Amino acid sequence: MDSAVWQKILDLCNRLSNVTYENLTKIIRLESAGSATKARNLDDSDQNDVDSWMGGGTCFSMTWHLYQAFRDMGLSPRLVMGHKRKEKNIHCALILPDEDAAITNQNNFSSFVSCLPSKEYLFDPGYLIFDPLPIPLPPPFGTSETLFPLVPNSVKLVRPDMDSMELWTGGSIRENGTLSAPMKLRFEYPLAGVSVEEFKQHWSESFYREMMTYPVLNRLDRERGVQYYYQKGNLVTRDANGSRMEKIPEALRVEKLSEIFRLSPDLVEKALGILQK
Numbered sequence: 001m002d003s004a005v006w007q008k009i010l011d012l013c014n015r016l017s018n019v020t021y022e023n024l025t026k027i028i029r030l031e032s033a034g035s036a037t038k039a040r041n042l043d044d045s046d047q048n049d050v051d052s053w054m055g056g057g058t059c060f061s062m063t064w065h066l067y068q069a070f071r072d073m074g075l076s077p078r079l080v081m082g083h084k085r086k087e088k089n090i091h092c093a094l095i096l097p098d099e100d101a102a103i104t105n106q107n108n109f110s111s112f113v114s115c116l117p118s119k120e121y122l123f124d125p126g127y128l129i130f131d132p133l134p135i136p137l138p139p140p141f142g143t144s145e146t147l148f149p150l151v152p153n154s155v156k157l158v159r160p161d162m163d164s165m166e167l168w169t170g171g172s173i174r175e176n177g178t179l180s181a182p183m184k185l186r187f188e189y190p191l192a193g194v195s196v197e198e199f200k201q202h203w204s205e206s207f208y209r210e211m212m213t214y215p216v217l218n219r220l221d222r223e224r225g226v227q228y229y230y231q232k233g234n235l236v237t238r239d240a241n242g243s244r245m246e247k248i249p250e251a252l253r254v255e256k257l258s259e260i261f262r263l264s265p266d267l268v269e270k271a272l273g274i275l276q277k
Contacts, residue, residue, distance in 0.1 A: 001098045005073065009096075009132065012069055013123070016062065017130035020261045021218035023058055023211065024271035031274045036207035040200065058216075059126020060203040063092045066123055070096060077123075079199045082167070082187035089202040090209065091187050093124040096132070122157065124167065127186065128220040128227065133157060135165060149173045151225035152238045156183055165189045172225075172240040180242055214275065217261045228260050235260070 029039040045057055045065035057065075063079070070077040075096060082091030098119040121132040129150070136146045138159045145158040149172070156168040166188050171181030194202075206212075217230040227238040235256075236245050248256050253272065258265040 001100050005075075008073060009070075012066070013125075013130045013132065016066065016125050017128075017220060017222050019057070019062065019125075020263060021058060021062070021126065021128060021216075022261060022263065023216045024263065024267055026058055026061075026207065027212060027215075027271045027274055028267070030207050030212070036204040039207055040203055058206065059092050059124075060199075060206060062125040063094055063123075064199075064203075066094055066125060070094070075099075078193035079196065080189045080191060080193045081199075081202060082189050084187055090206070091126060092199065092202070093122060093126065093189065095135070095191060095193065096121045096123060122165070122167075127167070127169075128153075128218060129155060130220070130222065135159065138162060152227050152240055154179060154183070163191055165191055171242070180240070215257070215271065217257060217263075219261050230257060230261070 026039070029042045030036065033039040033042055043057065043061055043064070045061040045068075067077050067079060076099065078095040078097070080093050080095055081089045082093060084090055098121070120135045122135055123129075123132055131148070131150065133148055133155065134146065136142050136144055136157055136159045138144045138161050142159070144160065145156060148155040148157075152172050153169045154171065154173055156170070158166040158168060160166070167186045168183045169186055170183035171179045174180060214232050215230065217228075219228045221227070225240055227236075229236040229238070230248070233247055233250075233253075234245055235248050236243055254265050254269045257263065257268050
């Protein structure tokens with residue numbers, strides 16, 4: 001891929017890493033619009049750059065923002081849905097082919113090598129992965145899995161076959177080479193991808209999932225290697241040394257959540273008020 005284009009991609013990912021994953025704006029939009037489709041259309045993740053984005057959003061907002069930005073750059077990203085155990089289509093991400101690599105394969109190599117798939121990258125901002133991850137190839141073309149020592153969560157991509165991929169995450173890698181927490185399977189992705197229409201259908205359905213009945217906030221401080229995760233009154237702080245949990249008193253929730261997750265106090269208070277009804 002052209003180095004100038006690749007740098008634009010990295011710059012975009014860096015800007016997106018400053019956006020908080022949160023369902024508060026989603027809750028407010030649903031209450032205001034009255035239906036999932038109307039609420040989805042209120043989302044401004046495809047209308048503005050990151051600096052003027054209203055709050056943050058869940059995986060659908062982040063992925064859609066990235067998809068639109070890549071399309072504007074003349075690239076051909078592919079929307080993919082993530083499955084978790086028996087729950088289907090509860091997560092989403094992007095696959096970006098390196099089209100320059102595909103052209104190289106076609107023109108400069110033997111007929112066998114030209115049949116190999118082009119290099120592809122996973123972009124999963126909804127799971128706070130803001131680094132483009134090269135997707136491994138299954139045997140006999142590749143080793144089927146790759147470990148990425150990100151901080152505070154290591155990521156492993158597993159490719160059991162050409163049609164699917166698994167996302168695993170675990171703790172940071174210690175000096176002795178072991179993980180501070182074991183790897184867990186998070187999502188399975190059918191790599192064929194989905195159409196924009198199907199993606200938006202799953203997005204609309206997400207407004208009525210159980211996680212919309214309580215606040216969920218997630219922010220990664222990449223510079224310090226610290227993740228903050230809040231759900232059902234509990235704040236989890238994770239870094240290279242492990243995780244610690246604390247209960248945020250109800251009287252301090254608006255102040256603390258606003259400060260930690262860099263959200264407007266008015267936005268936090270409004271969303272919590274809707275949930276209390």
